[in-house]
């Protein structure tokens with residue numbers, strides 16, 4: 364590259380100039396190649412799955428421990444999906460769910476990051492905050508549903524709280540872990556280069572913990588959705604989880620599957636969004652090979 | 658010599674004692690060392706590994722407190738880290754999340770210098786260490802030698818009165834080390850700061866220094882203070898000269914003495930026996 368040429372020219376002395384190691388920038392973006400054969404197998408697998416589902420549902424199969432008696436066939440689900448997508452209700456359901464998920468998730472991001480950075484850096488803060496957090500940690504977010512309904516006058520707030528609890532611990536623990544993994548030499552270097560205590564958080568602690576924090580965010584996004592759907596089934600009005608459960612109550616079985624599909628699509632979409640944003644925030648980490656996306 | 662020459666880089670070390678370790682494991686790593694370094698002088702601390710070179714340098718940096726005696730720079734006692742004493746280690750400590758230019762500009766950012774100005778200064782220093790064109794890379798994209806150049810530039814941007822270097826080139830391959838030694842002398846000729854350079858490599862010390870302080874085995878003392886009178890700029894002529902060979906032989910003898918002494922001491926102490934050969 365011309366950049367390498369430049370240094371050679373401008374180096375204050377002639378001699379063997381050391382060159383950069385490999386082309387690291389392309390190493391981070393190593394892609395798995397997909398030969399036609401594998402694409403074919405995977406496509407066939409998907410088709411076989413849908414075909415089995417169609418046959419099992421259509422012939423109301425009994426397989427001993429599981430029955431397809433009331434399971435809607437794909438041929439019923441597709442029109443139901445089409446119907447919902449065309450009705451104005453769909454936007455209401457989706458927007459309500461997104462609002463709750465992102466409300467709880469953003470709250471958890473703020474609380475988890477600030478607490479995590481603080482606890483990770485200060486033994487005093489760890490002693491002060493960790494004991495109650497350790498008690499609450501093993502309780503899954505969905506276990507909070509009854510108490511949350513009692514605690515918050517509006518069911519909207521209680522659902523947001525539940526998604527908050529779902530996302531808080533993955534974010535908090537990953538932030539603490541990230542802070543713990545920061546090379547102490549970087550901290551003392553920053554100090555001797557003149558960084559004050561507050562600058563240290565912004566310049567060293569936060570960016571140092573960021574890759575781990577991003578992992579926490581993407582796990583937290585998953586648990587947020589999980590908690591939300593359950594909460595909506597119990598306490599909701601509108602929302603995709605609510606829609607799914609309501610369809611069951613009204614015996615619109617095809618709509619149950621439509622609801623499930625929407626949950627899957629939006630849940631995955633949110634996780635992908637978080638991961639992409641995380642990658643944008645940690646370009647140096649991507650160069651290193653980055654975290655492995657499953 | 659230019660305007661950045663710093664007249665306050667005068668180092669005075671008086672009867673410095675440094676003890677390390679906790680309670681019953683406490684031992685003396687540096688034992689009543691005294692020396693002066695004139696402003697602008699390039700001094701190498703040469704000694705076998707484990708003799709307390711890093712400890713002494715850490716004390717000069719202000720990271721390690723002395724147990725006795727005193728250290729001062731420019732007439733003021735050294736009491737903790739400061740950006741007027743720039744420290745460079747064997748393994749780089751660049752911030753992986755900052756681009757090269759932002760790593761170099763870090764010290765100025767902490768001083769509140771505006772972005773445009775600090776980046777201009779950083780570019781100047783990158784040019785000085787021969788890294789123009791690499792300012793937008795991340796540290797991980799550079800080779801070991803380049804990372805050390807960035808490290809040096811980052812320390813120099815604070816216009817330190819003294820540059821403290823702890824075996825900065827020891828992890829580099831022989832050719833890169835050769836390039837870096839010449840680069841360092843070149844940079845030093847332009848800025849003229851005091852340099853205290855720790856090494857266990859005799860050739861490196863004799864090539865770089867105005868003066869070599871040879872340290873003894875633990876507990877570290879100054880065994881000999883050798884002036885290197887060779888003219889600058891130095892090149893291949895110096896490292897192949899009779900004077901160089903003569904000084905090198907002398908240093909080798911000193912170092913061998915130290916090993917022998919350590920070996921004799923360890924005969925009475927079977928546990929340390931293996932350590933004598935390192």
Ligand SMILES: Nc1ncnc2c1ncn2[C@@H]1O[C@H](COP(=O)(O)OP(=O)(O)O)[C@@H](O)[C@H]1O
Pocket residue numbers: 677678686704705706707708709710711712713875
């Ligand atoms: N923090 C420490 N605690 C206990 N012993 C230490 C510590 N740091 C260094 N030492 C020991 O002190 C001696 C001097 O170490 P050091 O200054 O690193 O030597 P050098 O840099 O000359 O190789 C060594 O024997 C080393 O094992």
Ligand SMILES: [Mg+2]
Pocket residue numbers: 710711712823
């Ligand atoms: Mg050392």
